[in-house]
Amino acid sequence: MISAELVKELREKTGAGMMDCKKVLTETDGDMEKAAELLRERGIAKAAKKSGRIAAEGLVASYISEDKKVGSIVEVNAETDFVAKNTEFKEFVNDVAEIVAKTNPSSLEALLETSYKDLGKTVKEVLTEKIATIGENMSIRRFERFESKGLIESYIHGDGKIAVLVDFEKGEQVLAKDVCMQIAAARPEYLNREAVPEDRVKKEMEILKAQAMNEGKPAEIAEKMVAGRIGKFYSEICLLDQEFVKDPSVKVGDLIKNKGAEINRFARFEKGEGLEKREENFAEEVMKQLQ
Numbered sequence: 001m002i003s004a005e006l007v008k009e010l011r012e013k014t015g016a017g018m019m020d021c022k023k024v025l026t027e028t029d030g031d032m033e034k035a036a037e038l039l040r041e042r043g044i045a046k047a048a049k050k051s052g053r054i055a056a057e058g059l060v061a062s063y064i065s066e067d068k069k070v071g072s073i074v075e076v077n078a079e080t081d082f083v084a085k086n087t088e089f090k091e092f093v094n095d096v097a098e099i100v101a102k103t104n105p106s107s108l109e110a111l112l113e114t115s116y117k118d119l120g121k122t123v124k125e126v127l128t129e130k131i132a133t134i135g136e137n138m139s140i141r142r143f144e145r146f147e148s149k150g151l152i153e154s155y156i157h158g159d160g161k162i163a164v165l166v167d168f169e170k171g172e173q174v175l176a177k178d179v180c181m182q183i184a185a186a187r188p189e190y191l192n193r194e195a196v197p198e199d200r201v202k203k204e205m206e207i208l209k210a211q212a213m214n215e216g217k218p219a220e221i222a223e224k225m226v227a228g229r230i231g232k233f234y235s236e237i238c239l240l241d242q243e244f245v246k247d248p249s250v251k252v253g254d255l256i257k258n259k260g261a262e263i264n265r266f267a268r269f270e271k272g273e274g275l276e277k278r279e280e281n282f283a284e285e286v287m288k289q290l291q
Contacts, residue, residue: 060163062154063097071152072101073163144267155180171261188239
């Protein structure tokens with residue numbers, strides 16, 4: 001029986017995860033040195049040392065089944081844009097997208113424990129190996145998976161900077177691709193007005209009213225101005241209210257309706273959005289290398 005104290009000691013020594021430490025200690029009958037060596041051999045200790053480094057670069061990728069009924073998008077982060085161009089890294093990201101589509105994991109934790117193709121390893125184990133061999137901290141940040149009775153379409157922009165996934169109830173592929181590109185370019189947050197949370201709308205209306213009153217308008221006039229201006233708010237954040245990028249005279253909602261199509265949902269991932277970025281300049285990097 002491996003004690004919690006022994007696991008903690010190995011973890012502090014190597015920086016590896018609790019479960020990895022327990023596993024190798026069990027395999028080595030509690031021999032601390034052999035367990036540490038085993039972690040190093042498997043690249044786990046090396047990967048753990050990199051785990052605290054900022055990983056806000058990377059790639060987004062997609063996978064669509066041949067019948068267009070199942071699709072996924074994923075974001076996998078690395079430390080530098082250089083690694084994002086690495087063929088081995090690209091293959092890993094594409095493999096993860098395919099695994100998500102085919103296995104439908106319930107969470108990131110479940111995905112990490114999913115079998116990686118037919119290698120006899122989990123996604124987490126392969127990720128750990130990639131961190132060790134490529135030499136940078138990496139992490140699978142998020143994924144989205146849609147299954148549809150209609151049509152699933154995806155779009156990748158900027159060589160892996162933006163990924164879009166759309167679930168069409170009705171529609172054809174050319175329109176679906178256009179809508180994907182619309183989402184990539186115009187960054188809608190919601191499908192339609194009904195999807196916008198009430199508190200978000202209420203807050204926006206308060207801001208618009210305050211703006212109108214600051215312009216010197218009476219309260220009753222300000223209320224009417226809010227009703228007129230709230231439409232602009234919806235046209236910025238709701239896909240169906242947006243002007244169609246290819247033809248601004250048409251709303252996306254009208255375009256879809258005129259084509260006899262219907263959208264259930266969409267997802268948009270932009271690489272590194274919301275993550276802390278590493279701030280270094282070239283001179284500092286050179287000095288680090290010299291030291």
